[in-house]
Amino acid sequence: MKKTGLKAFSIFLLFLLFVLIVSLSGSEIFETSLDNGLTLLIREDHSVPLVAVRVCYHVGIKNECPGLTGITSICEAIMWQGTRAYKKGEIARIIQAGGGYTSSFTDWDVTHFYSRVPSDMLDTVLMLEADRMAGTGLTSEKLLLSKDIVRKKRLSEVESSIYGRINEEYFNLAYRAHPYGHNKYGWPDDINRINLNDLKKHFHAYFQPSNAVLVIAGDLETEAIVKRVTELFGNINSRPMEERRPISEPESIGDRRSVIVADIGVPAIIMGYRIPGISHPDYPVLNIITNILGTGTSSRIYQRMVNDEKSAMYTDGGIIMSEEPGLIYFYALLNYDSPVEDAEKQMSGEIKRIKDEMITEAELEKAKNQVVVNYYRNSRTLDDITRNLGTARFITGDVNFGKHLVNAVHHVSTEKIIQTAQKYFKNSNRIVVVISPPEAGDAYILEEEHE
Amino acid sequence: MNKKRIIINAIMICIISGAGAYSYDGEIVSDYTDFSLSNGLEVYLIEDHRQPMIDFIMLFRTGSATDSSRLSGLSALSLTMLMNGTENFPGTALNNAIDSTGGILDFTTLRDGSFIEGTFLSRDFSFALEALADMVQRPVFTEENLEREKRRFESIAMQRNSISSARLRDALYMNNFGREGYGLPAEGRRAGLRRVELDDVKEYFTHNIHPDNAVLFIGGDIKADKAKKTIKKLFADWAPGKDVYRSIVDITLPDTLxxxxxxxxxxxxxxxxxxxxxxxxxxxxxxxxxxxxxxxxxxxxxxxxxxxxxxxxxxxxxxxxxxxxxxxxxxxxxxxxxxxxxxxxxxxxxxxxxxxxxxxxxxxxxxxxxxxxxxxxxxxxxxxxxxxxxxxxxxxxxxxxxxxxxxxxxxxxxxxxxxxxxxxxxxxxxxxxxxxxxxxxxxxxxxxxxxxxxxxxxxxxx
The missing domain is CATH 3.30.830.10 (Metalloenzyme, LuxS/M16 peptidase-like)
Incomplete structure (x- = not known):
């Protein structure tokens, strides 16, 4: 294609985007609830002989109050410690011996237990998950083991990883009031002090059918699965749920800033701003802003810092998709000899520019296209589908959130972008972390000497 | 075009409690066609209409194992240079055109091969392949872009060296494969990167980025016949290149722990x-x-x-x-x-x-x-x-x-x-x-x- 054809090509894309958005659809999602409050989401897909099963509990970092940080991860670990029917380690052994895999994780708002198996194994996985939901006993011995698991994960993933520590520092800085500010593995002293009563209270409040969604996707027959799920999960008792008070993050009077001297080989900078949770009407606009500023090699920050100023080796941006106050952030890994002060000015300059100058229609269309591609890329596998459905059901209340987001970004205008940027990109709303490598003793010098 | 299938036949005798036994009897897991162009380019094609997307991977069957210690990182650096402008998309026009579709392009160099991977909406199939064809056949290499990429790669090498797990793996490889080819990290080391000159990149391109060293894997929401026509139109005139660089594999097993x-x-x-x-x-x-x-x-x-x-x-x-x-x-x-x-x-x-x-x-x-x-x-x-x-x-x-x-x-x-x-x-x-x-x-x-x-x-x- 010749350069002269680019403009016509862009107009053509504009038209096609409209056609695509209007026709955006996927397979039907079946939703029902059992009498005990368990929500069941099913999506049939017979293209491969596989199924994905995910049990999501609506509990995460946001449910942990000071002194009890890390308790959700302890509960998650306890659910791998065995039941009366299956001893510790059996769930993984059975699923792997059937050709599948299984795992779990806790995030800001939701705790996930998930498996993907050959479709013949679906019934086995449902039996195992029902047994885990009903039969996880809480004992002092299991608590000790689970606390040890969480401590070890914290040691390897947070304390021993400089990126883990930077991440922890960033969230501590970003959230003063909201529990999102602490890591999912909690603070070491909290983990040490959590006792069996704490555990029982948290576990019984949140790890129960009325606070769970079971998502199944793949090669299955919906009618038969609804019947089987009702048999296996229908008799599990739910307890009354206490209503949780939402916690908001108070305004600051200045930006929050941290300078970390750490050996990541090169200097780096992270600049973020507090934004509302994912259900807020500004979320689609913020998605577009993230793409214009931070996504891809043609994004404004990349163009400025990597191509023009040559201060960075890589830049990127993103949004924390959370139920309650979220973050929009941009970061740059700088070239080894670039001053951090200059890089900060360049990044700030691009963020200021989007508040002051109207973006072009071409930039807007590019950002919208990126949202569409991202939607499809993130819903390819059965695991993707169950993760998206389970998360969206809890943190937005809308299982079709992804599709609705794609449609919503289509209506974002250039004027709305300036208004939204001005609303959130304020110094009093900003969190900056600068990482500078130590002056001496960096690992690379040792490596070169060894060479 | 040859139509081919990957078929699995297996019976699992399960010992697990309550799980039963499973069998795969003639289960088709992949349906693809393959063909070659006269210049040697091999093509594998999957038609799959589940999503309005296309993916492609262009593999070059030489990677960082061809790098010498003197020019470590040359293969990865040369591959990245393909993204820095072509005859039809000078400078950053290539990146801008790709991003404008929402599409994504990634470059990866491993020891045995280098990849250009793309993901696009299927409506942009023709454009995506045009961009790829332009990149591999008509790249423009400039001193300014090389200097910028070298500095980036030096920084990448430094950042990688600060990651304990990467450093340990590099040391393991170096202890077993020496300081050339297989013993080097694909991203290269600073000293080697600094020595790379524009002629080295051009030479690497002439020897390794050509159709008889390449395989195109492409699939998604496309019609196989149409895809084949487009591929022929865009890649048939791609001229075969010189002999590929040889991988350097020099194993030294220690005689003690x-x-x-x-x-x-x-x-x-x-x-x-x-x-x-x-x-x-x-x-x-x-x-x-x-x-x-x-x-x-x-x-x-x-x-x-x-x-x-x-x-x-x-x-x-x-x-x-x-x-x-x-x-x-x-x-x-x-x-x-x-x-x-x-x-x-x-x-x-x-x-x-x-x-x-x-x-x-x-x-x-x-x-x-x-x-x-x-x-x-x-x-x-x-x-x-x-x-x-x-x-x-x-x-x-x-x-x-x-x-x-x-x-x-x-x-x-x-x-x-x-x-x-x-x-x-x-x-x-x-x-x-x-x-x-x-x-x-x-x-x-x-x-x-x-x-x-x-x-x-x-x-x-x-």
Whole structure:
């Protein structure tokens, strides 16, 4: 294609985007609830002989109050410690011996237990998950083991990883009031002090059918699965749920800033701003802003810092998709000899520019296209589908959130972008972390000497 | 065009309680066509209309294994230079045009191959291929772009060196493959990167980025006939190139257990890697090695290493094993993390597990569970068009046929616990393995003394 054809090509894309958005659809999602409050989401897909099963509990970092940080991860670990029917380690052994895999994780708002198996194994996985939901006993011995698991994960993933520590520092800085500010593995002293009563209270409040969604996707027959799920999960008792008070993050009077001297080989900078949770009407606009500023090699920050100023080796941006106050952030890994002060000015300059100058229609269309591609890329596998459905059901209340987001970004205008940027990109709303490598003793010098 | 299918036939005799038995009888996991252009470009095509997307991978069958120590990083740097403008899309116009579609383009260089991977909406199929064709046939290399990329790559090398796990892997490779080719990290080292000049990049391009060294894997929401026409139109005139650079594979097996300690006095915990070269993916022994690796540490939390070192002895926080497969000798590798106080004992315990597996026959139930995992898991490798293309490109990079996996499953049936023990005896001989650890020497050295030949890098004891 010749350069002269680019403009016509862009107009053509504009038209096609409209056609695509209007026709955006996927397979039907079946939703029902059992009498005990368990929500069941099913999506049939017979293209491969596989199924994905995910049990999501609506509990995460946001449910942990000071002194009890890390308790959700302890509960998650306890659910791998065995039941009366299956001893510790059996769930993984059975699923792997059937050709599948299984795992779990806790995030800001939701705790996930998930498996993907050959479709013949679906019934086995449902039996195992029902047994885990009903039969996880809480004992002092299991608590000790689970606390040890969480401590070890914290040691390897947070304390021993400089990126883990930077991440922890960033969230501590970003959230003063909201529990999102602490890591999912909690603070070491909290983990040490959590006792069996704490555990029982948290576990019984949140790890129960009325606070769970079971998502199944793949090669299955919906009618038969609804019947089987009702048999296996229908008799599990739910307890009354206490209503949780939402916690908001108070305004600051200045930006929050941290300078970390750490050996990541090169200097780096992270600049973020507090934004509302994912259900807020500004979320689609913020998605577009993230793409214009931070996504891809043609994004404004990349163009400025990597191509023009040559201060960075890589830049990127993103949004924390959370139920309650979220973050929009941009970061740059700088070239080894670039001053951090200059890089900060360049990044700030691009963020200021989007508040002051109207973006072009071409930039807007590019950002919208990126949202569409991202939607499809993130819903390819059965695991993707169950993760998206389970998360969206809890943190937005809308299982079709992804599709609705794609449609919503289509209506974002250039004027709305300036208004939204001005609303959130304020110094009093900003969190900056600068990482500078130590002056001496960096690992690379040792490596070169060894060479 | 030849229509081909990957078909799996397997019956899993399950010993697990309440799970029954499963069978795959003629299950089609991938349906593709392949053809070649007269210039040597091979094409694999999958038609899949589940999503309005297309994916492609262009594989060049030479990678960083061709790099010399003097110009380390040349192959990765040269590949990235393709993204810095073409005759039809000068400068940043190429990036802008690609991003404007929402599409994504990535560049990866591994030891045995280099990849350009793209994901686009299917409506942009023609444009995506035009951009790819332009990039590989008509790139424009400038001094200014090279200088910028060199500085970026130097920074990437420095950042990578600050990551403990990457440094340990690099040291393991260097100890077994020397300081050229296979022994180098794909991203290169600073000294080598600094020496690269524009003529080196142009020369690399002439020898390696040409159709008879390339394979195009493409799939998604496209009609095969239309795709073939477009591919012919865009790539048929791509001229064949000079002879490809040769991979440098120079294996040096230690004759004793080598222990390399990176002294990191402030490290909160200790990372470790243990390994040695194994066999090429084409080897007859690959099947037994895959099963053995799963039992050793590849099976995650049910593996022998996890159960012994993490659960029973509580000496490590995490541990796993894997095989870094390659067209030449891959690397059998155990990696993990432990507290500084228990790391030396963790390594001794790993050696004890290895010694045990060299002596015993694993129980039949454990052996059958392992085979069943692969029978069932195999289908998942072809779950999406993207994963199918990745698998096909990987197999091609490794120099094995597209029916590698079904053939592998047949070979599993010829394995037994005795063969696994033979594999353990051959490939897990502590006397020619390398242990690399990163942590505080004062806590590590006393526990590791006597286990093997210790070399310390950095800190006060160098």
């Amino acid at each position: 080598e222990i390399i300690i990176y002294d990191n006095p402030d490290a909160p915990s200790t990372d470790f890697v243990i390994g040695r070269p194994a066999v090429p993916a084409v080897s007859d022994r690959a099947a037994a090695l895959i099963l053995f690796d799963y039992i050793l540490g590849g099976g995650g939390e049910i593996s022998r290493l996890w159960q012994s070192v993490v659960v029973e002895q509580a000496l490590a926080t995490v541990i796993q094993s894997r095989i870094d497969w390659s067209r030449h000798e891959g690397v059998m590798m155990i990696s993990g993390n432990a507290s500084n106080e228990t790391a030396a004992d963790a390594i001794r315990e790993i050696m004890a597990v290895i010694e045990e597996l060299r002596e015993i026959r694993v129980p039949v139930s454990e052996f059958e569970d392992t085979k069943n995992f692969f029978y069932g898991n195999f289908v998942g490798q072809y779950e999406t068009t993207h994963s199918s293309l990745s698998m096909m490109a990987t197999l091609n990079r490794l120099g094995v046929k597209q029916d590698f996996y079904p053939e592998l499953l047949k070979r599993f049936d010829q394995c037994d616990p005795d063969k696994l023990r033979d594999i353990a005896r051959e490939f897990l001989n502590p006397n020619n393995m390398t242990v690399v650890v990163s942590g505080p020497i004062r806590k590590l050295k006393p526990g590791l003394t006597g286990l093997g030949n210790i070399t310390v890098i950095g800190g006060g004891e160098n």
